[in-house]
Amino acid sequence: MRPVRGGAATLLLASLLLVPSCASRRGANTDAEVLLNQRMAMVLLREGRAAEAERAFREALKADPRNPDVHDGLGASLMMQGRMKEALSHLDRAVELAPDKPSYRINRGLARLESGRYEEAEEDFRFASTSPLPEDRQAASINWGRLRQRQGNFAGAEAEFTEALGRDPRSFAALVGRGVAREASGQLEPAAEDYLEAVRVQPKSAEANLRLGLVLVTLRREVLGRRYLERALELDPTGDSGAKARMLLEASATPRAPASR
Helix, strand or coil: CECCCCCHHHHHHHHHECCCCCCCCCCCCCCHHHHHHHHHHHHHHHCCCHHHHHHHHHHHHHHCCCCHHHHHHHHHHHHHCCCHHHHHHHHHHHHHHCCCCHHHHHHHHHHHHHCCCHHHHHHHHHHHCCCCCHHHHHHHHHHHHHHHHHCCCHHHHHHHHHHHHHHCCCCHHHHHHHHHHHHHCCCHHHHHHHHHHHHHHCCCCHHHHHHHHHHHHHCCCHHHHHHHHHHHHHHCCCCHHHHHHHHHHHHHHCCCCCCCC
8 A cells, every 4th residue: 555644754654555455355245335345445445535535445354354354444544633542553453464575564554653663664664675576665765764764764764765766766755855864964955956857747746836835945056946936835724834934925025124234
């Protein structure tokens, strides 16, 4: 499956939730209605409609309570809503039912990361990094980068995101992640380059436009920076990114006091 939450975390989590294929396992109950519920739940989850996905997964779980895909999907939908304790109970169950599937480890590791259980999260990401599937190894690298960032190890985070970009130079999550790591360590020019590339990959991302605009304003490129801040506000007029862009636009429009001699 691929990963979510609020604020800046939403950007990376939503892009990383690894959505399981309902064709990967068939439980004892595989009639047409059960399979329809599972497929519908997966589609709702991919579209970010977490509450609706949760309801659909719970219906599917009634008919097939030992299906690890359903537990994983339900855990992911709960994680998207910030209900980490509930999410972990289902993600743990998915791993218990299918301990060798790396995508379940990635989602559980992400929930552990968001819960501050860093050592356990690292165990899951390490397991996923040995997967034969490139997408699993990619997700593990990106989440490992996020873990290093949470630990304040910005050089380590940058290295993980760079490794992910070596596999996929257009990975939006890796570009933003590396930009954040570089910005946190004071590398503003390289951070701006990463955010610019992220905007090129996803022009309608308010978060990427906001980050790029802020870095450019910090670098005293106010005219260009304001352009991206205005775009972030346009894309997310009532959301968190829009509110931050509005505040920054108002602040950057305030004339600076003359320097004292």
